[in-house]
Amino acid sequence: MGSVPFFFMSASSILIQFLNGLASASSLFLVAAGLSLIFGVTRIINFAHGSLFMLGMYLAVALAPMLGFWWSVPLAALAVAAFGALVEATLLRRLYAAPELLQLLATFALVLVIKDFTLWAWGPEDLLGPRAPGMDGAVRIAGLRYPEYDLFLIGFGPLVLGALWFLLRRTRWGTLVRAATQDREMAGALGVNQRWLFTSVFALGALLAGLGGAVQIPREPATLFIDLQIISDAFVVVVVGGLGSIPGAFLAALLIAEIKSFCIGLGYSKITLVVEFIVMAVVLIVRPWGLLGRMPAQTRGPGALELPLALPSRNALVALGGTALALALVPLLSAGYTLVLLTDILVFALFAVSLHFIMGPGGLHSFGHAAYFGLGAYGAGLLLLKGGVPMELALVFAPLLAVLGALVFGWFCVRLSGVYLAMLTLAFAQITWSVMFQWDAFTGGSNGLIGIWPSSWLSSKTAYYYLTLATCVGAIALLWRVLYSPFGYALRAGRDSPLRADAIGIDVRAQQWAAFVFAGLFAGLAGALFAFSKGSISPEALAVPRSVDGLVMVLLGGIQTLTGPVWGAALFIWLQDVVSRSVDYWRAVIGAVVLFLVLVFPQGVTGFLRERFAR
Amino acid sequence: MTVLAIRNLAKAYGGVQAVRDVSFAVAAGELLAMIGPNGAGKTTCFNMLNGQVAPDAGSVEFEGRSLLGLSPRQIWRLGVGRTFQITATFGSMTVRENVQMALLSHHRRLWSMTALATRSFAGDADALLARVGMREQADRPCAVLAYGDLKRVELAVALASRPRLLLMDEPTAGMAPRERNELMQLAAELARRGGIAVLFTEHDMDVVFTHADRVIVLSGGELIAEGPPDAVRADARVREVYLGSGNA
Numbered sequence: 001m002g003s004v005p006f007f008f009m010s011a012s013s014i015l016i017q018f019l020n021g022l023a024s025a026s027s028l029f030l031v032a033a034g035l036s037l038i039f040g041v042t043r044i045i046n047f048a049h050g051s052l053f054m055l056g057m058y059l060a061v062a063l064a065p066m067l068g069f070w071w072s073v074p075l076a077a078l079a080v081a082a083f084g085a086l087v088e089a090t091l092l093r094r095l096y097a098a099p100e101l102l103q104l105l106a107t108f109a110l111v112l113v114i115k116d117f118t119l120w121a122w123g124p125e126d127l128l129g130p131r132a133p134g135m136d137g138a139v140r141i142a143g144l145r146y147p148e149y150d151l152f153l154i155g156f157g158p159l160v161l162g163a164l165w166f167l168l169r170r171t172r173w174g175t176l177v178r179a180a181t182q183d184r185e186m187a188g189a190l191g192v193n194q195r196w197l198f199t200s201v202f203a204l205g206a207l208l209a210g211l212g213g214a215v216q217i218p219r220e221p222a223t224l225f226i227d228l229q230i231i232s233d234a235f236v237v238v239v240v241g242g243l244g245s246i247p248g249a250f251l252a253a254l255l256i257a258e259i260k261s262f263c264i265g266l267g268y269s270k271i272t273l274v275v276e277f278i279v280m281a282v283v284l285i286v287r288p289w290g291l292l293g294r295m296p297a298q299t300r301g302p303g304a305l306e307l308p309l310a311l312p313s314r315n316a317l318v319a320l321g322g323t324a325l326a327l328a329l330v331p332l333l334s335a336g337y338t339l340v341l342l343t344d345i346l347v348f349a350l351f352a353v354s355l356h357f358i359m360g361p362g363g364l365h366s367f368g369h370a371a372y373f374g375l376g377a378y379g380a381g382l383l384l385l386k387g388g389v390p391m392e393l394a395l396v397f398a399p400l401l402a403v404l405g406a407l408v409f410g411w412f413c414v415r416l417s418g419v420y421l422a423m424l425t426l427a428f429a430q431i432t433w434s435v436m437f438q439w440d441a442f443t444g445g446s447n448g449l450i451g452i453w454p455s456s457w458l459s460s461k462t463a464y465y466y467l468t469l470a471t472c473v474g475a476i477a478l479l480w481r482v483l484y485s486p487f488g489y490a491l492r493a494g495r496d497s498p499l500r501a502d503a504i505g506i507d508v509r510a511q512q513w514a515a516f517v518f519a520g521l522f523a524g525l526a527g528a529l530f531a532f533s534k535g536s537i538s539p540e541a542l543a544v545p546r547s548v549d550g551l552v553m554v555l556l557g558g559i560q561t562l563t564g565p566v567w568g569a570a571l572f573i574w575l576q577d578v579v580s581r582s583v584d585y586w587r588a589v590i591g592a593v594v595l596f597l598v599l600v601f602p603q604g605v606t607g608f609l610r611e612r613f614a615r
Numbered sequence: 616m617t618v619l620a621i622r623n624l625a626k627a628y629g630g631v632q633a634v635r636d637v638s639f640a641v642a643a644g645e646l647l648a649m650i651g652p653n654g655a656g657k658t659t660c661f662n663m664l665n666g667q668v669a670p671d672a673g674s675v676e677f678e679g680r681s682l683l684g685l686s687p688r689q690i691w692r693l694g695v696g697r698t699f700q701i702t703a704t705f706g707s708m709t710v711r712e713n714v715q716m717a718l719l720s721h722h723r724r725l726w727s728m729t730a731l732a733t734r735s736f737a738g739d740a741d742a743l744l745a746r747v748g749m750r751e752q753a754d755r756p757c758a759v760l761a762y763g764d765l766k767r768v769e770l771a772v773a774l775a776s777r778p779r780l781l782l783m784d785e786p787t788a789g790m791a792p793r794e795r796n797e798l799m800q801l802a803a804e805l806a807r808r809g810g811i812a813v814l815f816t817e818h819d820m821d822v823v824f825t826h827a828d829r830v831i832v833l834s835g836g837e838l839i840a841e842g843p844p845d846a847v848r849a850d851a852r853v854r855e856v857y858l859g860s861g862n863a
Contacts, residue, residue: 306707308756311733482728489732490725493705493716500703504772505691505720514726 012142013265019141021261022254023150023219026157029253030212031230032237033164033246034205040181040244041201044092044103045419047367047426048110050231052206055114056080056213057222058122061129069130069218077211084206088199094599096198101365104422105555106598108367108548111227112591119224120585129217136218149218156215160208161250168246177201181244228544232430235423236276240283242293243420251291255279273431280427284412289420306560309492311484320563324473331462339465340533345573346472347530352553352565353476354522360559361483362515363495364413367422368429369523369550371409372402374542376524377531378436381449386442391455395528402524403517405432410516414509429547437539448538452531468529475522480562482518491515545587552594616643618780618812619664624673626659633659634836637673641812643779646803648823648844649816651833652856657816660833661784664814665697666690677780696773700785702765706758710749710768713757714740717775743771747801763794770802774809781806783815787822795819799826824848 009017035049046052056076063072087110095103135152138145168174176197213226233256241252259279263272283291312320327346331339351373358364379398383389389397409428413421436443443449458464482488493501494508501508531537540546549572557568575593580586619641626634634656641647651657662668664675666687675682682690691697704713718736719725744750747767752760757768766786773781786802787795803826806813817823823830823844830847832840834856840847847853 306758308707308709308712311731484731484733486719486724486727486730486732486735488728489708489712489716489719492707496705496707497703499699500705500772501716502687503691503697503699503703504717504776505688506716506725507688511725 009266012144015142016144016146017261017265018258019146019150019154020265021258022157023153024261025250025253025257026153026160027212027216028233028237028257029157029250030160030208030215031234032241032249032253033160034208034212035234035238036241036244036246036249037164037177037208038202038205039419041177042088042092042096042198043100044095044107045423046202046205047104047107047231048087048114049205049209049234050227050229051111051114052080052084052209053213053230054118054222054224054227055083056210057129057217057226058118058127058213059210060214060217061127061222062122064130064217069132070134073211073214076214077207080210080213081203081207084209085199085203087206088202091595091599092202093195093198098598100418101551101555101559102598104365104367104419105548105551106595108551109591109594109598111231112545112548112587113595115224115227116585116588116591122222124224126221126223128221132218153215153219157250157253160211161246164246173197173200228430232427232544235427236280238290239420239423239427240280240290242287242290244294245290245292248290248292273434277428277431281412284415284424288415309483309562324469327469327473328466331465335461339461341573341577343461343465343468343533344530344577345570346468347526347533348549348553348573349566349569350472350475350526350529351523352550352557352569353479354519354526355550356554356559356562356565357479357483357522358512358515358519359554361488361492361495362512362519363417364512364516365418365422366413366425366516366547367551368409368425368427368432368544368547369519370542370544370546371425371429371432372406372520372523373527373530373546373550374432374436374539375402375405375520376527377537377541378443378449378527379524380528380531381452381537382443384452385449391453391458391532395532398528398531399521399524402520402527406517406520410513410520414512414516426544426547429542429544433539433543436542443539446539448536448540450536452537453535454532458532464533468533471525471529475525476566479519479522483562487511487514552590556597617641618643618678619814620674620676621660621664622674622676624660624663624675625671626656626663626668627671632836634663634670634833637833637836637838639831639838639841641780641814643812644807644810646806646813646815646826646828648827648830649814649833650818650820650823650830654835655833656836657833658784659836661782661816665695665782691776694776694779696776696778696781698766698769698773698781698783698786700788702762702769704757704765704768704772706756709754709756710744710760711737711740711753713768714743714771714775717772721776740771740775743774744768746774746805747771763790763798766790766798767801770798770805774805777809779811781811781813783813785817786815787817787819792821795822796825802826 031049031053035046038044038046059076059079060072063075067075091106095106132149132152135149137148139148139151168177180194180197237249237252237256240255241248241250256276256279259275260272263275327342330342355366355369358366376399379401380394383394383398384391409425413424413428416424437446439445453459454464458467490501490506490511493506494511498508527541530541553568553572554565555568556571557564557566576586576590579589583589617640621640622638624634624637625632637660649657649660659668663670664682666682666685666689670683677693677695680693705716708716712733715732715736718739719732722736724730724735741750741753744753747770749764749767749771752764757765760768783802787798790798799822802813805811827844829842830844831838832847832853839856840850840853
């Protein structure tokens with residue numbers, strides 16, 4: 001179907017697209033409402049909410065042949081709810097007092113575990129669901145055929161909205177939920193049984209996600225990609241509608257779904273993301289906390305105390321120089337695989353340090369840093385293959401694509417903070433991924449680009465290793481040095497006390513934006529180095545798991561130290577190498593390791609060590 | 616010389632007239648205390664001066680220049696220093712670095728990526744810290760300071776830009792009585808010596824009547840009295856609305 005200008009659409013096809021949008025909105029609303037509800041009470045953004053949706057889909061598809069479609073939907077939803085309650089009681093309950101970032105990381109680890117579980121249980125193929133018995137036909141609307149089941153979905157969303165309204169406004173449980181949403185401490189002081197309340201809210205949120213997935217199976221196949229697609233859609237809905245507002249989620253789900261529907265109907269399905277992005281941008285400019293949202297109360301936890309940044313001692317500088325020198329001597333002793341692994345470690349050390357730059361001193365918790373890594377990697381590939389630019393120049397100019405992305409995305413991101421920022425950065429990364437994934441003609445779509453090799457003088461493993469070593473060491477040194485400059489200090493000032501920073505004339509937003517772009521530049525450089533070291537590039541380079549890898553590296557090594565991200569990257573890449581060679585489901589293993597670390601060290605590994613040494 | 620001139624300031628929230636037709640002025644080297652019972656409109660008034668709240672009517676002029684519509688950042692650049700009711704400092708920096716940030720900002724060096732922040736204006740920062748009696752603690756992290764010392768750091772930070780006007784919102788809130796008098800004594804000295812105009816709100820009447828040159832009294836959003844501390848203390852209307860039975 002080609003693209004049709006809007007004014008050529010007949011009235012009846014406009015109506016059909018409108019109805020399509022309504023039908024899609026229902027499922028989206030269920031997920032977003034669950035996300036909002038859980039956040040309102042527990043203050044945890046459940047990144048695994050899309051995974052619960054995916055579980056709902058797969059479970060319903062699996063149960064339908066045995067029980068029939070209409071029984072499989074509620075049972076799948078209930079199973080997901082039970083799973084949610086289990087997760088809350090065994091895992092999240094231990095993290096309510098932990099720093100926000102670790103809570104997000106824990107739910108992210110769940111994403112990895114659930115994805116590999118789904119892969120193990122149902123295999124990598126897409127699964128087609130059954131049609132809904134009794135609603136598998138079509139009705140005629142304005143002369144066009146329209147599926148009966150979609151009409152059912154159109155009514156289902158508002159029905160759930162009504163049920164939720166009743167539950168929250170007319171029952172004692174709902175009163176408790178609303179009280180806890182408004183003032184958690186006060187609700188606790190009034191003798192509300194928090195444990196039970198939190199578990200039940202999480203179960204209800206999971207139920208909604210599972211239900212949202214289950215009702216979708218007659219419309220679309222269950223795939224392993226759907227989790228991150230749904231969670232980023234849900235984030236967009238929640239950001240647009242306002243976090244914590246159920247009617248806001250409904251309104252935003254309608255808006256987003258209608259936009260998608262009309263873009264697809266007009267044959268412009270590829271620009272859906274762009275339009276979605278523009279809508280989100282406009283809403284964020286006009287109403288920064290969403291259509292029906294309110295400015296969030298500052299709920300910063302006690303967080304570990306950060307010490308002043310002392311200039312490195314002579315010994316520390318000698319040790320760092322010695323490490324660089326030792327790395328330069330490695331090719332004399334060993335070649336082949338060691339160099340490949342070290343090249344990877346250096347590239348990701350730069351990636352992690354660039355993320356730490358905005359996350360630690362800047363306090364901007366980006367959950368989509370891989371976007372800039374990927375833009376740099378694609379920039380390199382496209383310049384070389386499509387632009388015919390020599391490899392050396394491609395390496396230099398590729399990071400500019402990342403800069404461009406960071407300029408646009410960063411402008412919005414620095415207007416938000418905390419979990420809003422995390423959600424927005426993730427949504428931007430997902431949008432970038434989708435563009436690369438879908439734009440077959442230019443980016444090679446899901447296959448990516450191949451034949452991105454360095455020039456002949458750099459083609460040996462050893463030569464490329466030296467190029468990577470020199471570039472990464474130089475770039476990391478530069479990033480660290482900037483943190484000691486007035487610019488770096490101003491960044492920390494804006495994080496420590498935005499109020500004071502503003503009162504002494506620091507333009508916090510402008511400096512954060514600049515830092516975001518600066519970090520994007522170096523993430524892009526890491527991406528370009530990565531592309532030439534592998535010879536190919538695929539959308540995986542900028543997919544959400546890659547962003548999570550960066551977060552794990554930074555948090556593993558310790559966000560409060562400068563060298564931490566480097567050690568974190570080395571440990572992570574080495575671990576990944578070892579695990580992925582011996583286990584099929586290595587993402588699940590990484591996820592389990594992260595969960596373990598978060599549970600054992602709820603204040604982070606460095607925080608733990610600091611406490612130990614301080615005694 | 617008039618530094619700050621407020622004319623016919625008014626602000627309503629919904630149907631409540633928080634501030635109505637308030638006019639006053641502060642001169643260089645003068646300490647003006649703004650007092651009034653809770654809900655009198657002090658905070659609203661204060662926030663209209665520093666750019667956080669836009670007034671419905673009236674004017675705010677600093678050295679003949681309107682401050683209306685300017686952001687707190689821009690107001691600071693013009694030469695207006697501030698301290699907060701609850702101290703706001705950079706916890707991950709030392710005392711000296713906190714002052715250095717204000718100096719770096721004043722000299723427009725915040726965007727430098729090449730200088731070393733800890734070596735920039737260190738001498739100037741130490742001189743400012745000496746003036747507020749915090750020189751010895753310059754290397755301590757702000758996060759571990761006692762509350763009274765944090766107030767002094769804020770004062771040094773506020774003075775870094777050589778302000779001609781200092782806005783202090785409840786400067787002695789949360790302090791012990793002796794500390795209160797010491798801090799206000801310090802602020803008064805610095806203001807008089809530097810010719811800085813100081814406007815402060817305060818709950819502690821002892822502090823007000825000991826250190827203020829002049830007092831303005833708000834009640835129900837209106838300015839009901841203005842004058843030297845002794846005259847205001849004796850004012851019958853003030854005693855009625857503010858001091859209640861008159862024996863406070």
